[in-house]
Amino acid sequence: MKRTILLIAVAALATSLSAQTVNVHFKNGQTIVFPSGNVEFVDFSEKAPDPTVTAGAAVDLGLSVYWSSCNVGAEAPEEYGDYFAWGETKPKSSYTEKNYSFYDDNTKTYTNIGNDISGTEYDAAKANLGNDWRMPTKDEFQELLTKCTWEWSQINGINGYVVTGPNSNSIFIPAAGYSRYEVGKWVEYWTSSSSQDLARGWCIVKQNDNLHLSGLDKYYGFPIRPVTSNPNAGGDPIDHSNDYLVTDNISAAFTGGSISTINGVIRSGSVLNVKFTNASNEVVTLIGAEIHDSGNSAGNNLLSEEVEVAAGTSKSYSVKLVSNMAKPVICFTYRYNGKKYKAEATYSSLF
Numbered sequence: 001m002k003r004t005i006l007l008i009a010v011a012a013l014a015t016s017l018s019a020q021t022v023n024v025h026f027k028n029g030q031t032i033v034f035p036s037g038n039v040e041f042v043d044f045s046e047k048a049p050d051p052t053v054t055a056g057a058a059v060d061l062g063l064s065v066y067w068s069s070c071n072v073g074a075e076a077p078e079e080y081g082d083y084f085a086w087g088e089t090k091p092k093s094s095y096t097e098k099n100y101s102f103y104d105d106n107t108k109t110y111t112n113i114g115n116d117i118s119g120t121e122y123d124a125a126k127a128n129l130g131n132d133w134r135m136p137t138k139d140e141f142q143e144l145l146t147k148c149t150w151e152w153s154q155i156n157g158i159n160g161y162v163v164t165g166p167n168s169n170s171i172f173i174p175a176a177g178y179s180r181y182e183v184g185k186w187v188e189y190w191t192s193s194s195s196q197d198l199a200r201g202w203c204i205v206k207q208n209d210n211l212h213l214s215g216l217d218k219y220y221g222f223p224i225r226p227v228t229s230n231p232n233a234g235g236d237p238i239d240h241s242n243d244y245l246v247t248d249n250i251s252a253a254f255t256g257g258s259i260s261t262i263n264g265v266i267r268s269g270s271v272l273n274v275k276f277t278n279a280s281n282e283v284v285t286l287i288g289a290e291i292h293d294s295g296n297s298a299g300n301n302l303l304s305e306e307v308e309v310a311a312g313t314s315k316s317y318s319v320k321l322v323s324n325m326a327k328p329v330i331c332f333t334y335r336y337n338g339k340k341y342k343a344e345a346t347y348s349s350l351f
Helices: 006-015 124-129 138-147 243-247
Strands: 002-004 021-025 031-035 043-045 065-068 149-155 158-164 170-174 187-194 200-207 210-217 227-229 250-258 271-278 284-293 307-309 313-320 328-336 339-346
Touching (some): 138 187, 138 200, 138 210, 170 187, 187 210, 243 328, 250 313, 271 284, 284 313, 307 313
Parallel strands (some): 250 339
Antiparallel strands (some): 002 043, 021 031, 065 227, 149 158, 158 170, 187 200, 250 271, 284 307, 284 328
C-alpha cells in the first residue's frame, strides 16, 4: 500500500515558498539532502519481504556496515561483475604478476600502496561506484563470516552463498571464481587489507567447501562486494543534492561527418561524428556508446574501455555505420554516484 505524504508538502509551503532543499532527518541523526526542484512527491511504500535485488542497493544485515546487493560491475545479485587486481581500479583481460600495476618485473619488487586501501584512490568500489561505496576491510569480512549464516544455493542457475544476517536480511554472493577461472565453484573476494607480505592481500576464500580468510597474490583478479556506512552508526550526512543537477547537464549530440544517403536513408559505411558532453561540475564515467536505428541495435559498444569525463569537458568519436539507417540514434551510457544513466541524441541533417 502506498500513501502520499501531503503534510510534508503543506508544511514546506507554509514555511517557505523558496526552499532550496528537501532535508530528510532520521531518528539516528542522519540527514540526506535533495534539491527541492527535483522532488515531485514523497511517499511511503511497504517494505518488500525479500532482500532488495537492485544493483547497488545497500542491504542492512544487522552488522557494522551495510553490504551491497551486487558485486562491482554487476547489475543483478547473481552476476559476477568485474574482476580487479588488488589496488587496481579497472578490470582487464588477463591477470599476471608482470601486468600488475604495483609490481616491478625488473627489480622483482612490489610497491607499498598502504596497509588498508578502503576509501583511497586504490579502492575499486569507490572509483567505480562513487564516494558512498568502498571495499570491505578484513575485519568487516570476518564479521560477515562469523555473524551470518552461509548457505550454498543458486539464483537463476548461478551457484553461490545466501548470506543471512542477525536481523534475517540476506544477500547473495555468487561463486565468481578468480581471474574468470573456476566460476561456479570458488568464492574469492578482495578485502581492502594487505598482508604483511607486500605481494599478498587478504580475501575471503571458499575452496573445496572450506570458507575462510586467506592472503593471496595481489595480481589475481577477484570480484569486489562493496560496503557503505551504516546510518545507525551515525557519521556525516550523505549529500545527494547534486545527483540530478549533474545528470541534467549531460548531453549527447551528432556533430557532422562524412555521409552518403539514398532515398533519405544514410548508407552503410558513412561516418557520423558524435559527442558526449559533461557540462556539470562533477566527474562522470562514460561506460558505453552505441549507435542504432530507431531502437534496432547495430554493432557492439563503441568504447574499448571506460573513460572518465572531467567536469566541463566532452569526448568526441567518429562512428562508421555497419548498416543502412533511416534515423540513427547515439546512446551514451555513463555512471555517476554509483548509478547508471543514459544520454541519447537522434541524427539531424542540421548541425
